[in-house]
Amino acid sequence: MEKKLFKSTKSRYILNILAIALVFAVIALLIEGKVLNRYQANLLIPVCYNIILVVSLNLAAGFLGQLPLGHAGFMAVGAYTAAIFTKAVDLPGPLEFVIAIVLAALMAGLFGVLIGLPALRLRGDYLAIITLGFGEIIRVIIVNLSITGGAFGLSGIQGHTNYIWAFVVMVISVYIVVTLIRSRHGRAILSIRENEIAAESCGIHTTYYKTLGFAVAAALAGVAGALYAHYLKILDPSTFGFMKSCELLVMVVLGGMGSVIGSVISATGLTLLPELLRGFDDYRMIVYSLLLIIVMIFKPSGLMGTYDFSLGGTMDSFFAKIRSLFKRKEAKNK
Amino acid sequence: MLFLSQLINGIQIGSIYALVALGYSMVYGIVKLINFAHGDIIMMGSYAVWFFIARLNLHPAVSIVLSILFCAFLGVAIEKVAYKPLRNSPRISLLITAIGVSFLLQYGMQLIFTPNPRMFSNLFPGQLPIGNFSISNATLVTIGVSICMMVLLTILVNRTKMGKAMRAVSEDNEAAQLMGINVNNTISFTFAIGSALAAVAAVLYCCSYQQIEPTMGSMLGLKAFVAAVLGGIGSIPGAVLGGLLIGIAESFTKGYLSSALADAVVFGILILVLLIKPAGILGRNSHEKV
Numbered sequence: 001m002e003k004k005l006f007k008s009t010k011s012r013y014i015l016n017i018l019a020i021a022l023v024f025a026v027i028a029l030l031i032e033g034k035v036l037n038r039y040q041a042n043l044l045i046p047v048c049y050n051i052i053l054v055v056s057l058n059l060a061a062g063f064l065g066q067l068p069l070g071h072a073g074f075m076a077v078g079a080y081t082a083a084i085f086t087k088a089v090d091l092p093g094p095l096e097f098v099i100a101i102v103l104a105a106l107m108a109g110l111f112g113v114l115i116g117l118p119a120l121r122l123r124g125d126y127l128a129i130i131t132l133g134f135g136e137i138i139r140v141i142i143v144n145l146s147i148t149g150g151a152f153g154l155s156g157i158q159g160h161t162n163y164i165w166a167f168v169v170m171v172i173s174v175y176i177v178v179t180l181i182r183s184r185h186g187r188a189i190l191s192i193r194e195n196e197i198a199a200e201s202c203g204i205h206t207t208y209y210k211t212l213g214f215a216v217a218a219a220l221a222g223v224a225g226a227l228y229a230h231y232l233k234i235l236d237p238s239t240f241g242f243m244k245s246c247e248l249l250v251m252v253v254l255g256g257m258g259s260v261i262g263s264v265i266s267a268t269g270l271t272l273l274p275e276l277l278r279g280f281d282d283y284r285m286i287v288y289s290l291l292l293i294i295v296m297i298f299k300p301s302g303l304m305g306t307y308d309f310s311l312g313g314t315m316d317s318f319f320a321k322i323r324s325l326f327k328r329k330e331a332k333n334k
Numbered sequence: 335m336l337f338l339s340q341l342i343n344g345i346q347i348g349s350i351y352a353l354v355a356l357g358y359s360m361v362y363g364i365v366k367l368i369n370f371a372h373g374d375i376i377m378m379g380s381y382a383v384w385f386f387i388a389r390l391n392l393h394p395a396v397s398i399v400l401s402i403l404f405c406a407f408l409g410v411a412i413e414k415v416a417y418k419p420l421r422n423s424p425r426i427s428l429l430i431t432a433i434g435v436s437f438l439l440q441y442g443m444q445l446i447f448t449p450n451p452r453m454f455s456n457l458f459p460g461q462l463p464i465g466n467f468s469i470s471n472a473t474l475v476t477i478g479v480s481i482c483m484m485v486l487l488t489i490l491v492n493r494t495k496m497g498k499a500m501r502a503v504s505e506d507n508e509a510a511q512l513m514g515i516n517v518n519n520t521i522s523f524t525f526a527i528g529s530a531l532a533a534v535a536a537v538l539y540c541c542s543y544q545q546i547e548p549t550m551g552s553m554l555g556l557k558a559f560v561a562a563v564l565g566g567i568g569s570i571p572g573a574v575l576g577g578l579l580i581g582i583a584e585s586f587t588k589g590y591l592s593s594a595l596a597d598a599v600v601f602g603i604l605i606l607v608l609l610i611k612p613a614g615i616l617g618r619n620s621h622e623k624v
Contacts, residue, residue, distance in 0.1 A: 065426070067426050118605070118608075118609050122612060125367075125368045125425065126612065128368070129368065129559065129604065130604065130608055133560075133601035133605055134601070134605070136601050137598045137601050140594065140595065140598040141598070144592075144594055144595070242552070246433055246437065282445070285437055285440075285441040286437075286438060286442060286445065288437065289435070289437035289438035289441065290434070291434075292433065292434030292437070293416055293431050293434040293438065296427045296428075297416070297419045300420075300423050
């Protein structure tokens with residue numbers, strides 16, 4: 001019988017926390033030790049909020065099996081909620097920012113429920129169109145309200161977001177998605193993706209779980225919006241259009257619908273790529289659209305498919321291989 | 335007076351929506367795909383007409399015919415390259431591919447012709463006075479051409495052999511194949527007709543608004559799709575009715591409320607329709623089979 005080193009949940013948690021701390025320490029060393037210049041260090045923040053956006057969209061698209069095209073709308077709700085809050089109150093920085101992020105999540109989640117309840121009664125294409133419509137309506141409302149600064153945008157937001165905030169919030173958000181998927185609720189959500197009618201006849205309350213998945217995705221998009229608002233310090237309603245939603249969808253599809261690690265990799269890659277390749281920006285959308293078509297035709301499940309990475313599992317199989325190598329040597333010696 | 339002029343504006347833009355909605359409706363009926371690229375085919379048609387007239391100095395009538403042929407060819411090409419390989423995959427993949435095609439056309443054109451708008455001269459200038467009121471010729475031509483197109487399409491679908499094949503394929507793809515209908519050709523033909531209608535809509539749109547840009551198709555396409563859903567997707571009279579209703583609603587919002595709210599009103603109508611009667615006004619209710 002093989003011995004597994006990381007069998008218990010607790011040991012896996014410890015392993016994962018250590019690994020994340022290690023990654024964070026490397027990043028912090030690189031930034032504080034001035035190995036990365038300011039421009040490169042600042043790139044970490046868009047990477048983090050894009051990871052949150054893509055992972056949360058993957059929850060709705062990959063795990064729940066719907067196709068929401070209004071994700072940028074929820075991001076806008078979160079961004080404006082947080083920005084208006086931090087502009088209105090005058091609390092000590094970190095406290096104010098934490099409250100702003102929580103408020104952004106609640107507000108975007110509330111919108112998610114409000115939009116999800118009617119929209120999720122529909123399937124497939126209709127759901128895509130109705131979420132697209134809602135996304136556009138949210139944008140039009142923002143442009144026409146005075147509290148949001150209208151079409152000129154909202155400026156003068158405090159720059160709370162730094163790489164530490166971005167990294168910590170990103171880790172918490174991804175953790176929420178991963179634990180949700182692996183829980184009982186997550187299995188219910190997956191069953192809806194696999195076959196909605198079968199799930200319903202097994203006694204799963206499909207409307208409840210669809211709305212749950214949709215609302216969590218929306219709330220996390222709101223969190224990303226809060227980070228975004230306090231990073232750019234200025235909000236322009238036209239950035240939260242259909243284009244942004246589609247860009248996020250490209251990242252989800254490329255990484256793999258239903259793979260968290262795929263989303264993290266593709267969000268990181270597609271955020272850094274335009275920054276690293278000068279002149280790529282002109283061709284960015286053409287490359288994205290070609291990628292969408294080619295990936296869909298040749299590997300519809302995305303680069304990673306539904307594969308997901310587990311550090312504990314990988315370590316275990318690694319140790320098991322080493323052990324079997326030793327055993328083979330012992331057998332030869334005998 | 336404002337009411338009457340807004341109503342006429344509404345019918346004008348509504349007939350353009352109706353032409354585009356017909357394309358959506360036919361394609362959806364036959365392959366169950368929301369062809370996101372349909373709006374961009376209108377854009378391609380507009381650029382084609384503009385290119386033939388302004389750059390190659392061809393006669394407008396020749397240019398219009400050429401651009402209709404170009405769009406029909408483009409529609410078939412998109413279907414063969416991007417949609418056909420995915421015919422048996424999940425609907426969500428097909429939808430994502432359609433979004434990809436739409437972006438490819440938009441940004442490809444931005445790269446070739448720059449994102450700046452181009453001016454398009456009205457092919458039907460002048461006005462027709464009626465009492466103390468006047469209607470522009472472009473409006474009359476738009477409404478007239480749209481009615482002709484709809485009548486022709488109805489005859490095509492209901493009276494010809496190809497129309498019969500189209501109806502059969504949309505009813506049941508496999509059964510149609512067993513009856514000896516060439517499904518691939520029928521689907522290609524549907525895309526060709528839908529795209530040709532989009533080209534006609536493009537010419538009419540250009541004459542009324544006299545400005546073209548690479549992103550013009552996306553909003554136009556979405557609104558036409560809303561029109562198709564409102565009327566009942568898959569139904570020809572439904573698409574016409576939906577197009578006119580959406581056009582009139584939009585024009586009244588612009589006239590009496592605010593032009594910024596027009597898009598929100600259109601999408602609001604979509605949401606109401608989907609919640610109250612998802613099959614649309616003239617659509618048939620379909621039951622989900624296990």
